[in-house]
Amino acid sequence: MSDDPEEAVEVEWTGGVDPDLDDELAAEGEGEEDGRLERALRAGLEDYELSDEDLELVETGQLPEDEEDEAEHRPVVAVVGRPNVGKSSLVNRILGRREAVVQDVPGVTRDRVAYDAEWSGRRFTLVDTGGWEVDATGIHLRVAEQAEVAVELADAVLFVVDALVGATDTDEQVVRLLRRSGKPVILIANKVDDQRMEADAAMLWSLGLGQPWPVSALHGRGSGDALDALLEVLPERTTVPGAYPRGGPRRVALVGRPNVGKSSLLNRLAGEDRVVVDDVAGTTRDPVDELVELGGKVWRFVDTAGIRRRVHQTRGADFYASLRTQTALEKAEVAVVLIDVSETLTEQDVRVVQQVVDAGRALVLAFNKWDTLDEERQHYLEREIERDLAQVAWAPRVNISATTGRHVAKLVPALETALASWDRRVPTSRLNGFLGEVAAAHPHPVRGGKQPRILFATQADTRPPKFVIFASGFIEAGYRRFLERRLREEFGFQGSPVEISVRVRERRSRR
Numbered sequence: 001m002s003d004d005p006e007e008a009v010e011v012e013w014t015g016g017v018d019p020d021l022d023d024e025l026a027a028e029g030e031g032e033e034d035g036r037l038e039r040a041l042r043a044g045l046e047d048y049e050l051s052d053e054d055l056e057l058v059e060t061g062q063l064p065e066d067e068e069d070e071a072e073h074r075p076v077v078a079v080v081g082r083p084n085v086g087k088s089s090l091v092n093r094i095l096g097r098r099e100a101v102v103q104d105v106p107g108v109t110r111d112r113v114a115y116d117a118e119w120s121g122r123r124f125t126l127v128d129t130g131g132w133e134v135d136a137t138g139i140h141l142r143v144a145e146q147a148e149v150a151v152e153l154a155d156a157v158l159f160v161v162d163a164l165v166g167a168t169d170t171d172e173q174v175v176r177l178l179r180r181s182g183k184p185v186i187l188i189a190n191k192v193d194d195q196r197m198e199a200d201a202a203m204l205w206s207l208g209l210g211q212p213w214p215v216s217a218l219h220g221r222g223s224g225d226a227l228d229a230l231l232e233v234l235p236e237r238t239t240v241p242g243a244y245p246r247g248g249p250r251r252v253a254l255v256g257r258p259n260v261g262k263s264s265l266l267n268r269l270a271g272e273d274r275v276v277v278d279d280v281a282g283t284t285r286d287p288v289d290e291l292v293e294l295g296g297k298v299w300r301f302v303d304t305a306g307i308r309r310r311v312h313q314t315r316g317a318d319f320y321a322s323l324r325t326q327t328a329l330e331k332a333e334v335a336v337v338l339i340d341v342s343e344t345l346t347e348q349d350v351r352v353v354q355q356v357v358d359a360g361r362a363l364v365l366a367f368n369k370w371d372t373l374d375e376e377r378q379h380y381l382e383r384e385i386e387r388d389l390a391q392v393a394w395a396p397r398v399n400i401s402a403t404t405g406r407h408v409a410k411l412v413p414a415l416e417t418a419l420a421s422w423d424r425r426v427p428t429s430r431l432n433g434f435l436g437e438v439a440a441a442h443p444h445p446v447r448g449g450k451q452p453r454i455l456f457a458t459q460a461d462t463r464p465p466k467f468v469i470f471a472s473g474f475i476e477a478g479y480r481r482f483l484e485r486r487l488r489e490e491f492g493f494q495g496s497p498v499e500i501s502v503r504v505r506e507r508r509s510r511r
Contacts, residue, residue, distance in 0.1 A: 034433030041432055041456045045470065048455065048505040057468060061428055061458045075238045076125045077117075077230065078150040080178075081160035082170040083131025086190040089217035090160055091115065091128045094227065097327075114244040119227045124234060125244050127154065132174050148177065153243040156184045156234050158226075159209065160217075163189035163200040167207055175207050184233035187212045188226055193219060249291060249300040250419060253332035255356065257348040260338040261368040265402035266290055266303040295412030302328050329355065333463075334362035334418050334495075336411065341367045341377070341399075345384040353392055357497045360464045362418035363395045364495060366411065371401040394488055396495045418495025424465060426491055428458045431467070438486050444479050455505065466499040475502045 045058060079087045094117050117126040129147040151157055157178060161171055178185050189201035192214035204212035213226035254262040269292045292299050329335060335356040339349050356363050373381070389395075396414035400407045435457050444452045452473030460468045467487070469475065480500050487498060 034427075034429035037436055038429040038432045045456055045505075048470070048472075048507055050470075050505060054470070054503065054505070057458060057460060058456065058470075061460065072241055072244075073237045074116075074123050074125050075155040075234045075236070076114075076127060076153060076240060076243055077156050077158060077234065078127045078129060078147075078154035079158045079160060080129050080132060080147050080151060080174065081188075082168065082174065085131075085160045085162040086217045087131075087160050088128055090158065090188065090190065090215070090223070091126060093217045093220055093223050094119070094126060120231060122231055122234070125238075127244070132170070132177075151177065151181050151183060153240050154183055155238050155240065156186065156230060157181075158188055158230065159185050160188045160190050161204055161207070161212070163192050163197060163204065163212075163214065166200065166203055171207065175209060178209070185209050186226060186230050186233070189214045190217050192216055193221065249298045250334065250415070251300045251302065251332045252415060253302045253304055253329050253335045253361070254338060255304050255329060255335050255352055256338035256340075257346065257352060260340040261402040262303050262338050265336075265338065265366070265368070265400070265408070266292075266301055268402050268405050268408055269294060269301060295409065295416075297412070299415070302332060304328050326355075326359075329359050329361060332361055333422065334364060334415055335359075336364045336366050336415075338366050338368050338402075340369055341381055342369050342372050345381075345388050350388050353389065353395075357392065360497060360499075362415075362422040362464070362496050363392060364411065364414045364418050365389070365392070365395050365397045367397065367399045368402055370399040371404055371406055394494055394496075414495070421493045421496035422464055423462055424491065424493065424496070425462050426459050426465075431457050431459060434487075434490055435469075435483070438483065442482070444475060447476075452504075464497045464499060465493060466501070469500065469502045470505055471502050472505070472507070474504055 042058060050058070079091055081087050095115055113128045115126045115128070117124055127150050129150045132147045159174065159178060161167060187204060187207065187209045189204050189212040192198055192201050193216045198214050201212050201214035211229075213222060213229060215222040215226050217223065254266060256262055270290050290301050290303070292301050337349075337353050337356060339345065353363070353365070367381075396417055398407060398410045398414050400411070402408070435454055439454050444454075450473055452471050452475050454475075455470040455472060457467060457469045460466045469483075480502070484498050484500055487493065487500075
């Protein structure tokens, strides 16, 4: 027998049902057969050494570390205070990254902005607010109102006070607001950069909110102790579910190397000059969000900076642009990789595609400037695609022109196909029934006198689909790729990466 699974002799599958039967009866029969097979395989696992995590995965079909933590049910923490006391700096310190805009000018933050945060294994929603002022008018009044709403829609509050300035009349007003809300409050005495300033923080006991926690949001000093105190008063689940919903339009990142037409495409989709477009590569540096109605649906498209080279090889503004692009990609659900067909495919194009796959995002390939293509270039382009993009042959492909709008509407079915695959879950019984057929027709090659056997399989997660296979021995990379191809042929997964991990388990020793 050949070691190559693709060259193995086809074996006729004699199980299943008569194809002439009614489709519904056939599906029911197949389901019963798959169910019996799953129960048999599950029972057979009792002869093998399985950890508690293995047992939970077999029973629930879900990895313990990947259990769904519904964002809508996470507790909500509002960060409030008067202008320019360092609320956004504290938010960035808690998040561990520069997410909130910080500037040494009062009033930079105006809206309520929610972020996903984590401390000591506890996840919560962190809400940055604008500065709260007494007797505010105009836009400042609306900012203050948003801060009050944030308190009402929170489970706990981080009240930030400038320890160097001390308690002001505005701080006293905020205290009264917080007392009326009845929410737990952690008092943050910010800008305490060293031990000598802790006496300034102690003066804030006078606010009557309990212990002031001396913190330097800029340097991180004392922030851990304050967060530990926060977790003590934070409920396990929010009392205001749905306050910051995580649903909404599907998020699409436009990525690619510089000057391939990402900004032109976003302008075309938005129907206006939303983004600066120039022939100079690297015009875009910050990710730009835009809600776009396309195909009867609203989508959130994000234009990103062109990925020039590996992040560690970039400098200055390009370095931060690359980091923001990676962050935008991680927040997206699907990425549209734009490729300039007027130029030869480059290593950068391949690297961008791989970056999307590594991030586990759904993928659509958009070949831009198609209207400039002649027959000769098209011939060579097809050969380049076969050679350089063979690893993502499963990705939907759309040939467009961002400048003229040619076939831009075809992005919608491609995006919907990719996202449907990204969300797809295969029932455990059907998965094991299918793998049973595949293993019977194409057994794993014998190595060292042993032939690994698939014991049981389950889909542990979606977004992207992740499969875990329990086997009696090591399954080679070539056979894993073969299984992935067969999974795609049977269940689709067009436009989505698929992850397959194998857990080798030995038979229990008999005593």
